Amino acid sequence: MLTTTLSFENMHEHGALMVNLLRARKQSFIVQNNWDLPEAAGMEYDQYDTPASRWIAVHEGEKVLAGIRLTPTTAKCGMYTYMIRDAQKGMLESIPSNLLNFEAPVDPDIWESSRVFVSHDVPANQRTRVQAQMMQQLIVSAKELGARQVLGLVPAVWSRWIGRLGLVAEPGGPVMVIEGDRVQVAVMDLASVHH
Numbered sequence: 001m002l003t004t005t006l007s008f009e010n011m012h013e014h015g016a017l018m019v020n021l022l023r024a025r026k027q028s029f030i031v032q033n034n035w036d037l038p039e040a041a042g043m044e045y046d047q048y049d050t051p052a053s054r055w056i057a058v059h060e061g062e063k064v065l066a067g068i069r070l071t072p073t074t075a076k077c078g079m080y081t082y083m084i085r086d087a088q089k090g091m092l093e094s095i096p097s098n099l100l101n102f103e104a105p106v107d108p109d110i111w112e113s114s115r116v117f118v119s120h121d122v123p124a125n126q127r128t129r130v131q132a133q134m135m136q137q138l139i140v141s142a143k144e145l146g147a148r149q150v151l152g153l154v155p156a157v158w159s160r161w162i163g164r165l166g167l168v169a170e171p172g173g174p175v176m177v178i179e180g181d182r183v184q185v186a187v188m189d190l191a192s193v194h195h
Contacts (some may be wrong), residue, residue, distance in 0.1 A: 003137040008051040024064040028117035066118040100173040115153035156182040168192040
């Protein structure tokens with residue numbers, strides 16, 4: 001099992017891995033979760049998949065097992081910035097605007113994690129290992145990008161597993177139900193992680 005951080009600059013070095021990541025996102029979010037999201041050529045994408053973002057893929061060869069997107073909170077593309085901030089500004093119908101207890105930051109030291117998934121093909125006895133590998137790569141990649149914090153809209157049970165990864169995090173907003181899932185913004189402090 002490998003973990004690769006993709007960018008617009010390096011995706012050409014990894015064959016079809018980026019395409020396969022977007023296909024795995026379609027399977028996870030559109031097929032499995034039945035979310036109404038944009039898709040083309042069998043791939044799920046949105047307005048935040050820009051050259052400013054990075055994508056982490058946990059994979060065996062070119063088969064994607066899990067993924068996550070990292071976007072700087074300084075990103076701007078047309079009227080969009082990053083998902084949590086745009087939701088707070090009332091720009092996204094599917095996410096309530098009261099998801100944060102504070103104004104969404106615009107700070108080069110703070111990145112957002114989004115589009116987190118583990119493929120339904122991953123057996124139950126391997127899911128924890130795949131999730132841990134994905135989060136370890138999130139920590140490494142975010143720190144390499146200069147992040148000291150990562151905001152993520154994550155399952156509300158985040159507090160049960162975040163400490164096992166050596167992360168310090170705190171709630172960034174209320175627990176909400178979105179598309180039938182209990183979720184909450186978590187603010188992860190990378191300065192406390194020594195990898």
